[in-house]
Amino acid sequence: MNFNEILYGVAYYDEYMPYDRIETDFKMIRDAGMNVIRIAESTWSTWEPKEGVFDFTHLHRMLDCAAKYELKVIVGTPTYAIPSWLAKKYPDILAVTHNGKELYGHRQNMDITNPDYLHHAQIIIEKLMEQVKDYDCVIGFQLDNETKPYDTCSKYAQAKFVEYLKNEFPDIDEFNREFGLDYWSNRVDDWDAFPDIRGTINMSLDAEYKKFQRKLVTDFFAWQADIVKKYKRDDQFITHNFDFEWHDYSYGMQPEVNQYEAAKCMDIAGCDIYHPSQSSLSGREITACGNIARGIKGDNYLVLETEAAGNHPWLPYPGQLRLQAISHIANGACMVEYWHWHSIHNAIESYWKGVLSHDLRPNRLYKECSVIGNELKKYGHRLVNLKKTNKFAIIADNSSLTGLNEFKLNNESDSNYNTVFRWLCDALYLMNIEYDVIPADPALFASYENILVPALYSATDDVLNALNEFVANGGNMVVTFKSAFSDEHLKIRHDVQPYIINKALGIQYDEFTLPDNVTVSCGGKSSKARDWMEMVDCTTATPVAMYEHKHWGVHAAITENSYGKGRAMYLATLFGEDTLIEALKLFFGEQKNEFDASYPVVIKRGTNMQGEKIIYLLNYSDDEQTVTCHADGLKKLCDDSTVSAGDCIALAPWDFSILYAD
Amino acid sequence: MNFNEILYGVAYYDEYMPYDRIETDFKMIRDAGMNVIRIAESTWSTWEPKEGVFDFTHLHRMLDCAAKYELKVIVGTPTYAIPSWLAKKYPDILAVTHNGKELYGHRQNMDITNPDYLHHAQIIIEKLMEQVKDYDCVIGFQLDNETKPYDTCSKYAQAKFVEYLKNEFPDIDEFNREFGLDYWSNRVDDWDAFPDIRGTINMSLDAEYKKFQRKLVTDFFAWQADIVKKYKRDDQFITHNFDFEWHDYSYGMQPEVNQYEAAKCMDIAGCDIYHPSQSSLSGREITACGNIARGIKGDNYLVLETEAAGNHPWLPYPGQLRLQAISHIANGACMVEYWHWHSIHNAIESYWKGVLSHDLRPNRLYKECSVIGNELKKYGHRLVNLKKTNKFAIIADNSSLTGLNEFKLNNESDSNYNTVFRWLCDALYLMNIEYDVIPADPALFASYENILVPALYSATDDVLNALNEFVANGGNMVVTFKSAFSDEHLKIRHDVQPYIINKALGIQYDEFTLPDNVTVSCGGKSSKARDWMEMVDCTTATPVAMYEHKHWGVHAAITENSYGKGRAMYLATLFGEDTLIEALKLFFGEQKNEFDASYPVVIKRGTNMQGEKIIYLLNYSDDEQTVTCHADGLKKLCDDSTVSAGDCIALAPWDFSILYAD
């Protein structure tokens, strides 16, 4: 879906304010050039302080004042944090997880399959929708927030899981066979004797439960969307604030939600992206997570939350907030919204700082937001709904992610699926190659020239055959170690590895180990192999790099193969970023751009609704960077000045330049 | 209260002895020059092996034999470890904590609000008091031992907490507002729906429960004291063995007890101090923890436990035991008692070694104790009841300590409130400045010329206004980062920081972050900032040091301000001890002493009951130290020899010299 302008704003909670200052705040928000707020998603106990007693005072204050200051509003359903009276009345609502019974207090600790929870959640959603549906300023709804299954292992969830398995496996013998339950006497020959899933040591079963938990989230969204749709206007959208695997910041694919499935009931994908700052600001997360978000529905997306200051180490250097905002937009976001407007005065997120500090006075960050807001007022309509046509795609696959959690690469290391995923993402990013993130869906493969496949551990025959076909038809494919190893239930294939795609790759292996003092070299760069290595032999492939090691040196670390009209590279181990970039350059060729610019200058581009080509030059460094233009016909968006071949563009530290061509 | 002699002795447990040797032991104790033992506080199950069956055989043996060998006795009530029959009969007595239900075995794991526990505790205390009250040798009573709330979260404790809150907040809306319970839907609009406190994510509420738990301890002491007072003679005192935050040794302020409140029912404060030894013996803990103890009742104190050998790494070098004993006394202790006489032959503290090793024979440590004991016999009456009149005070505040536990400075670091408290304590100690430790009580401020304020995170308006007034009236104040940030319920102030005291300090800030490669320099010393930094701007203050950093260099790390008749320094980050000492020298001026001695020679002083000024020179090093005297009129206590200006005093490794002047 498309917007008329970039949405730029903040999450706002009148109910958290230490005193009445809504007029002051909304005026400040508007004056900063912001045009949107998100409200209401966290505070069910404010809207319903006692069972059946509703108080929407703060809600109406916010909506009325937003209307007055011409701010658009996204309203969140408040179901991700339950009121104390609900927990007291129905103790079962608090989830039972692998870690035991949850206590009241935290958000996101309820059993989303509990009927009493769902009953009361429906009531509060409907009451809320009745209150807000007639406000013109309300442009859309956010279902819940950062929803997960919260590892529910309740009696309800486990009973549903047994039904789900029965449905998938009408023959219980087939179930035992596919999951290998003879192992360690784990057979289930009577569905009624199905044991508590929390004790299982069968990774296939554990992974299936995780898949089932993801389905619970999909079902939960569909159920909420149906309620909201009963009330919402046609011009109002439904979205959700998806989040990512968290490594003290947004890192990679979300393990607990199948976002592709979950978003089917929504109009546009939303997400939150938090990332390191100061000298660690690199733009990697804005790109990698933003690309996941853009892939959820294959369209533009909303950044419903990102940091103003956020956590202690993230206080931005001067200029960084502005670079971050424009980077989101350059990546295809139609909205940049800070969590949150003001810093909170009590409880667990008191130090997750907003635009305003606790003193609630205009400050350095507010001033930088005002610069951004007023720039966006000027040319935001030419940046919004930026469309990209990428030739590169990286596959992100929930089942394989789970697979690598069930069977870790290296118990001494934190490396997981997202490590491998980000290894490929970041290499392309540093090479200034834009890419889409897609599910392992054969229907999508033909849209791309180049597909990168990180650790596709769990895959059906169909997907693997489609990858062979993609290459045969002329595609370029890069596949990493640990791909094609198991089927969709993590049952390991009992045939030549990598299963099926060994044809396109022209390789095979039957041994692997942890690298111990093994080096991989390519294009003049060398680095240590780490966390996993496969003893690859070439059948039709050519080795690009052999392992450097007395005994394992007979095997290949990197291979390249021609297959049909296409080519395929295999990366049999994890190694340094620099060496990977050399291997990818070798395989894909140098990717030239019209500025010969290389990281820390990042180039992003797309086409706007007016048909203009937009080019962003982003300086991700603390030093001034100068790039030379090698093309004609470009103009600077800020002043319409012409940039011709041979012209130099200077980029101040953490600054950017936007160019366009008709 | 005052004593006639230094109390020097051991904790003694006849009931732990592997065979009958009480005569041997008490004769050895007396021969070593010791004059006191502590007994009875740990062994309820010995005194009452079955419910209602009492056996005080060991007690009378110890009291009779103490009388024979002229040893004084302190009797402890045995309530901190319960008998097995009591736990079996009333399973509820074992505490429910944040970590779940306690099991029987450990000491200090009962619910001190449990009525059955209190009922049976009263019986054993009364039975014990009846047995001992008529012994002349019994000079005092210790209530319980190292008492804490043991994190009780029982139904009794939680019900009392709700009553406590109701009492503090008759208006439940005001309660929700002050604690910010709208956040994440945590409102409580019905006291009957108050959730299990253990789940809360509201730091204000969690901190309030910790404050309430401290009150439970105060109430528990008052209740025990009332029982003991029914029996004790007027010449017998009541004390308690308070302990300190434990970092593998006694470190700083005790988080779980408000010792100032708790000691109100007592006659004299007691404590245990354990500390590193061998090459790590520095005297820091003897001073810092001793000063806390002296501050509890603003008077001398008893060291009811300290190490003879203690834990594995603490086996003292020759001379260290003697230096330690005299250091306690130099700091104002009237008693030095080892825990314990003999090393125990079974159970968890078998390797917490006493004066005697497990072989129970006279050994190196016993011989060193004998030297000490016989020296104290000679001149202990001139060292006891040493009174100090310090110009410096450091504030120690339970609520702020809790505040910094609720909101850590840096999640990657162990630094907490006591880190900051000890940072200031140790700097003064190394500068040979003696200081008092006081609560944040405005009534006490006027007694001092200099007040140091570590991380006073939680403070009322009254306290902050009093600090401004202290400076305005001519006081010198040093305040660190994280002060004045929140009110007494950890609600963060919504005004300029540091709240209220920004006037005296002449500064303000609204940003903070974790220092990353930031340096602070002062007086020729440089060190890295760590764990926390505030972006301070001077209003009326002068910067003493700016941060050394490309972007943050516009802000001050150390400032100094004149306000009224006084001056105030602000330390906006945590940095190296050497640099801190330079900053404090700059602010307070060099603190000269009559020996120009500096650490590792430590100087302590006071006035005895005879009106003599006593000066201790303590050599905290493995090397001989020589100091030159710059004053006349001093004499050595050991031999009454005169020390005149220009004389040199040589201090052997780990040795000391005591001087006096009439």
Place this chain on the structure above:
Amino acid sequence: MNFNEILYGVAYYDEYMPYDRIETDFKMIRDAGMNVIRIAESTWSTWEPKEGVFDFTHLHRMLDCAAKYELKVIVGTPTYAIPSWLAKKYPDILAVTHNGKELYGHRQNMDITNPDYLHHAQIIIEKLMEQVKDYDCVIGFQLDNETKPYDTCSKYAQAKFVEYLKNEFPDIDEFNREFGLDYWSNRVDDWDAFPDIRGTINMSLDAEYKKFQRKLVTDFFAWQADIVKKYKRDDQFITHNFDFEWHDYSYGMQPEVNQYEAAKCMDIAGCDIYHPSQSSLSGREITACGNIARGIKGDNYLVLETEAAGNHPWLPYPGQLRLQAISHIANGACMVEYWHWHSIHNAIESYWKGVLSHDLRPNRLYKECSVIGNELKKYGHRLVNLKKTNKFAIIADNSSLTGLNEFKLNNESDSNYNTVFRWLCDALYLMNIEYDVIPADPALFASYENILVPALYSATDDVLNALNEFVANGGNMVVTFKSAFSDEHLKIRHDVQPYIINKALGIQYDEFTLPDNVTVSCGGKSSKARDWMEMVDCTTATPVAMYEHKHWGVHAAITENSYGKGRAMYLATLFGEDTLIEALKLFFGEQKNEFDASYPVVIKRGTNMQGEKIIYLLNYSDDEQTVTCHADGLKKLCDDSTVSAGDCIALAPWDFSILYAD
């Protein structure tokens, strides 16, 4: 017991196979020169999928096919992993441990004292025995697998424990005295009030419960053996797969089983040995754990499981598998069996790789196994039942192991009893001295010339007197720190340390600490003392090394004493392997061998059933090694060529040579 040939084979699980390939597999096994498989021990739920429903299809397939391919079979009772229906019907069967209640899924998590478990275990064992008893190919039975008490703390187990204590201590006062229960009010004066053992802080009591848990295992084996004996033929043996303390691989003495007691109902000891590989392959575990196994019944043993590839880092270099197999045999094993034949396709051990990889095709490892198998076919009958007569013994003692777990050497370190045990084992191994591992049984001492005593923390007077007597009679004894410190209930001795054996050692001490920058030197080697040091004074002994330290240098680190006709060395601290070897050389003299070979060339020897002396030269390195023979009359087993004094034998990397003399 003796065998006709080396048993060489694999564990085989037809029930785990992804498709029917038993003929292929068994033919491959036979073709590799293998002659034995182990089956059936893991899959109760396959044999009894529902209560009372039995299905032995896979069992008969394996037995029939084994007969066809002339493979011998060891059948395991399947009781160490229970079926889901059993856990569902009797929830009590899942153990309650110190960590709480077990969940269904894992093996080895049942309460082996639960009557319902035992009832159903007996049924399945009897049903299985009925099926297999008439097969000629079945040569023996394995009881359960890697059996442990699984830390059962059930009501059944705890009630038995109280009975056990009552029986040991008819006088409850004596019980309280011996265990020191007065400490911290832990007295039990009424057996009915005996508290949950899981909470105890009394190490004597905790250790006694661990000893009792070991007795539960002994009783469990005796009970299973009685059932099996009702069915088995006289020519069939009973064994068990014992395992070792696990440090990511087999490390040392098993803490949870008294293997000497447990094996009394068995005909031959079996074990599994897993160890590091690649550049970390040293043969240390094959020797240390193999020697423990050989000591269990003082006879040859079966290696029922060892790694083909095993865990990720263990993929063997070329040649290593063959070196490992022959090393087990050189150490006295009559069987080498891989766990397992094929790599498993589902569940927790999918990556514990077998001989075949998941693709089930002949691979590098299979080929190396075939080399070994066919060599053993040729000369295995001359290697089997190898008898050793060692002059050195090392004591291994369960109670002392428990003692050092209850009272750690150093809380900052992982060093435990097995660290000290292996310190001595590995020094002898590196010195090319073969040794037996024996329990602390005085009846065995006279068989040896040299006894090494690692940390014999817990010992009766009888054992200590016997050690004195051993030395007095001419034996050489090496004793480490922490020996003789406590009695059999961990009650610390209240007399001179080391208790009783101070006579033979000629030393005493009453102080100990953690070494901090203390060095020990001997024979030109120096190393830091670590984890523990005792302040030893010589009475009649001579110091071999004093501590190098300013204060502790007055005490000895290593001493030597003459006592009666023998000599005794004391090691008062833990230090470097090189320095230890020098001290042992000094004490025992250089141990010459006929090749002057030293590690990495390992020499092992023994006498076969034909009376031939067999000598193994094993090259544990990645480089070729050459050794010169200094004896005449040797021949190479592979080709009967003569090796004479002066001849050189070249050993390729990871290769070996077997020599013999009539």
